[in-house]
Amino acid sequence: MVAVYVIIGIVVVLAIILWVLYNGLVRLRNQVKNAWAQIDVQLKRRYDLIPNLVETAKGYMKHERETLEAVTNARNLAQQQSSAGAGQRAKAEGELSSALSRLLAVVENYPDLKANQNFLALQEELTSTENKISFSRQFYNDSVLRYNNQTQMVPSNIVAGMFKFKASEFFEVTLAAEREAPKVSFT
Amino acid sequence: MWEQIRSNQIRSVVLTIGMGALLILIGYFLGAAFDNAVAGLVIAILVWVILSLIGYFQGDSILLSMSRAKKIKRDDHPRLYNVVEEMKIASGLEKMPDIYIIDDPALNAFATGRDPSRASVAITSGLLQKLNRDELQGVIAHEISHVKNRDVLLMSMCSILLGTIVILAWYGSRIMIFGSMTGSRRSSSSGGGGQGQAIILIISLVFMILAPIMAQLIYFAISRKREYLADASAALYTRYPEGLASALEKLGASTGQLKSANKATAPMYIINPFRKKGMRASDLTSTHPPISERIRILRAMAGASFGDYDQAYSEVHGGKGVIPAASLAAATVPITTTKLEGEAGEPNEIQRARETSDVMYRLNNYNTINCDCGAKLRVPPKFKQPTIKCPHCGRIHQV
Numbered sequence: 001m002v003a004v005y006v007i008i009g010i011v012v013v014l015a016i017i018l019w020v021l022y023n024g025l026v027r028l029r030n031q032v033k034n035a036w037a038q039i040d041v042q043l044k045r046r047y048d049l050i051p052n053l054v055e056t057a058k059g060y061m062k063h064e065r066e067t068l069e070a071v072t073n074a075r076n077l078a079q080q081q082s083s084a085g086a087g088q089r090a091k092a093e094g095e096l097s098s099a100l101s102r103l104l105a106v107v108e109n110y111p112d113l114k115a116n117q118n119f120l121a122l123q124e125e126l127t128s129t130e131n132k133i134s135f136s137r138q139f140y141n142d143s144v145l146r147y148n149n150q151t152q153m154v155p156s157n158i159v160a161g162m163f164k165f166k167a168s169e170f171f172e173v174t175l176a177a178e179r180e181a182p183k184v185s186f187t
Numbered sequence: 188m189w190e191q192i193r194s195n196q197i198r199s200v201v202l203t204i205g206m207g208a209l210l211i212l213i214g215y216f217l218g219a220a221f222d223n224a225v226a227g228l229v230i231a232i233l234v235w236v237i238l239s240l241i242g243y244f245q246g247d248s249i250l251l252s253m254s255r256a257k258k259i260k261r262d263d264h265p266r267l268y269n270v271v272e273e274m275k276i277a278s279g280l281e282k283m284p285d286i287y288i289i290d291d292p293a294l295n296a297f298a299t300g301r302d303p304s305r306a307s308v309a310i311t312s313g314l315l316q317k318l319n320r321d322e323l324q325g326v327i328a329h330e331i332s333h334v335k336n337r338d339v340l341l342m343s344m345c346s347i348l349l350g351t352i353v354i355l356a357w358y359g360s361r362i363m364i365f366g367s368m369t370g371s372r373r374s375s376s377s378g379g380g381g382q383g384q385a386i387i388l389i390i391s392l393v394f395m396i397l398a399p400i401m402a403q404l405i406y407f408a409i410s411r412k413r414e415y416l417a418d419a420s421a422a423l424y425t426r427y428p429e430g431l432a433s434a435l436e437k438l439g440a441s442t443g444q445l446k447s448a449n450k451a452t453a454p455m456y457i458i459n460p461f462r463k464k465g466m467r468a469s470d471l472t473s474t475h476p477p478i479s480e481r482i483r484i485l486r487a488m489a490g491a492s493f494g495d496y497d498q499a500y501s502e503v504h505g506g507k508g509v510i511p512a513a514s515l516a517a518a519t520v521p522i523t524t525t526k527l528e529g530e531a532g533e534p535n536e537i538q539r540a541r542e543t544s545d546v547m548y549r550l551n552n553y554n555t556i557n558c559d560c561g562a563k564l565r566v567p568p569k570f571k572q573p574t575i576k577c578p579h580c581g582r583i584h585q586v
Contacts, residue, residue, distance in 0.1 A: 031279070038276060121265070127320075128269035135277035138426065143279070 021159040028147040032168050035140035039171065042132045043082065043093060049129060050075045050100075053122045057103070060113035067103050074099040090171050097130065137171050144168045202409050203341070206348045206402050210235060213352055213398045216391035217359040222384075235351040242347045247299040247307060254297075256287035256309045257550045264288070264546050267315065270323050271308060274331045277424040284308050284334065288315065290547050294441045297456045298330035299339055306334040312547055313441075316539040318434055325421055325431030329457055332420035338413045345406055352402045360395040363388065411476050418481055419496035422488060426522055428496075432485035439478035480504065492520035556584050 054068050061068065074096040081092040104123070113119055148167045151160040159165075210231055218227015241249075261268045264286075271286055280303055287309035289295075294314040300306035308330045318326065333339055422428040438458050458475055480503060487499035534542065548555060554566040560580035575584050 035279070042276075124265055124269065128266075128273060131269075131273045132276050135273050135424075139277060139279050 017155075018159060021156045022163065025147075025150055025156060025160055025163070025165050028143070028150055029165060029168075032140070032143045032147050035136065035143045036171075038136040039133065039140055040082075042129055042136055043078070046096070046126070046129050046133065047075060047079050049122065049126050053103075053119075053126060056116065056119050056122060057107070057113060060110050060116070061106070064103075064106055067099075067106055071096075071099045071103050085169065087169060087172075093133070097133075100126070100130070141170050141172075144170055202405050203345055203348070206345065206352070206405050209398050209402050209405075210348060210352050210355075213355050213359070213394065216387070216394050217355060219387050220359075220363055220391040231351070231355055234355065235348065238347045238351055239344065242343050243301055246301065246343050247305070250297075250299050251287055251307060251309065254289050254309065256289045259286050259288055259546065259550065263549065264315075264542070266320065267310070267323070270320065270327050271331075273324065274327045274424060277328070278331050278335045278420075280306070280331065280335060282306070284331070286310075288312055288546065288550065290551075294438050295456045295458060296326050296330055298333045299343075300334060301340045301343070302337070303334055306331075306339070308334075312543050314438070316536065316543040317437055317441075320533055321425075321427060321430035322434035322437065324425050325427070325434045326457060328421035328424045329417050329431060332417040332424065333413070336413070336416060336420065338417065342410060342413065345409055349399075349402050349406045353399045356395045356399045360392060363392055363395070414475050414481070415484075415496075415500065418485060419493050422485060422491050422496060423493060423520065426491045426520065428485040428488045428491060428522065432482045435478050435482050435485070439482070488522070490520050491522045495520070554586065556586075558582055558584065 050071060054072055057064075058068060074092075078089075078092040078096045081089050084092075104126075107113055107123075150156045151165050151167055211228065214228040214231025215224050216227070217231065218224040221227065259267070267288075268286060272283060275283055282304045284298075284300065284306040285308075287307055289309055289311045291311045292313040293311055294317055296308065296310040296314055298306060298308045308327060310326070314326070315323070418431065421431050425431070435458070458478060483503045484496065484499045487502055488495045489498070545555065548565050552568040554568075554570075556564040556566060556575070558564060558577040558580065559582060560577060562577055562579040564575060564577060564584065566575060566586055570586065573586060575586055576582070577584065
């Protein structure tokens with residue numbers, strides 16, 4: 001009789017451990033999903049802002065056609081890649097970021113444009129969206145790190161294997177051009 | 188890495204329980220002095236429960252209305268709204284906190300809200316015009332960390348506990364002194380009980396004097412600890428400790444006192460609002476660690492992770508670190524050195540001051556008319572005339 005109770009006890013304890021580990025994994029996986037959705041929101045916001053910015057800047061920046069075109073092209077390319085995986089998408093978005101920072105750097109040479117209220121508001125939005133993209137990427141990568149750690153570490157890796165929790169991909173910007181963000185001297 | 192900071196809360200909980208024990212003891216002695224220990228206990232707990240319930244459900248709105256904070260929308264101040272949203276994303280908070288501005292030239296900020304889904308951050312207009320974008324980000328990150336680490340709930344519950352102890356001790360000691368002077372209350376003690384009664388009375392009186400001081404010390408210990416933790420989290424969220432360090436430098440150099448703060452709400456603010464007039468903020472330490480030390484720690488950080496903060500803390504402060512071992516994940520987190528945004532669009536201090544005063548006038552329902560001569564007319568809400576004359580050039584404007 002005692003043996004039966006012991007066995008029941010062990011089974012119950014195991015079930016509780018399984019339950020806790022499984023829920024933990026699900027929570028982390030959902031967090032990764034949410035974080036990814038958050039990046040998506042910000043990237044879409046950037047696609048929407050760029051045509052306005054280019055349109056406003058065009059009137060003032062007669063001699064910067066190439067810079068403006070580069071931004072527009074990079075935006076269109078990035079939008080096309082938006083259904084691709086994290087790695088490929090990060091590359092396209094990295095191109096767009098560096099094209100944008102080149103544009104914002106040459107704005108310095110156009111005092112009239114810098115005085116335009118509409119442009120200033122757009123620039124604030126764009127600056128903030130760039131920040132939000134990097135912060136959401138930061139949070140996404142942290143979430144992926146924790147989730148991947150959980151799927152690989154004992155004992156939760158057993159549960160992860162049983163219920164097919166797959167490791168997620170990091171959103172890394174591997175583009176050389178972004179890593180060395182253009183340094184502009186205002187001398 | 189993020190939630191593990193919770194393990195540190197065990198320490199805070201132990202300290203809070205210590206304060207709770209103080210409350211129970213004070214209730215007991217207060218009752219014992221009047222021949223009924225249980226009644227004293229019940230009264231003490233009753234007062235605490237009522238105050239806690241009020242604090243839990245109404246604390247944030249009481250605090251915000253007491254500090255005369257005004258809620259803003261996105262269009263009122265896009266930059267502030269954006270910075271808060273950035274930090275909301277970086278910290279992984281589920282819901283966008285409400286944003287308030289306090290119309291006060293003093294430099295300060297606080298966060299409130301009993302849980303992360305009901306949070307608010309408030310900032311004084313003085314601070315808003317003083318800080319550039321990176322510094323503002325650091326300050327907001329610090330406040331969001333308080334929300335994320337659940338400091339707001341812990342600190343308000345602790346301050347209510349402290350308040351209850353102080354109130355009970357104050358009234359208790361006065362009643363006892365007054366009661367023993369008139370002497371008539373003691374008639375109920377029968378025969379040999381007189382001497383024991385006197386001893387209890389003396390112990391109670393000593394305890395009444397010591398309890399508030401002890402509670403205050405515990406309270407300060409909890410509060411200081413949470414400040415360091417919030418600084419560490421802010422560095423981690425922004426990946427840029429220098430932003431907060433430079434903001435704290437500006438805060439520390441200021442001498443203005445916040446008019447609407449009081450002792451109960453002091454630990455909510457980013458720096459202690461009670462500095463003696465003319466004294467620099469870094470001179471006085473109570474609920475907050477010295478500002479100069481906080482700046483030195485932030486500047487000594489080699490990376491932006493909790494581990495880096497912990498190491499910097501040991502270097503500056505000496506002794507062992509401030510972050511619990513469980514949250515020291517091995518991952519290295521680099522500090523952002525190149526900021527992507529064009530600093531070109533960053534408004535300077537004069538522009539920020541104009542922008543902030545525009546927001547404050549608008550929030551107070553002033554009507555702003557831009558005259559062609561360049562003057563800005565601020566029409567107060569009580570102004571009833573249909574037209575107004577520009578005092579600068581004499582043009583007539585419709586209101």
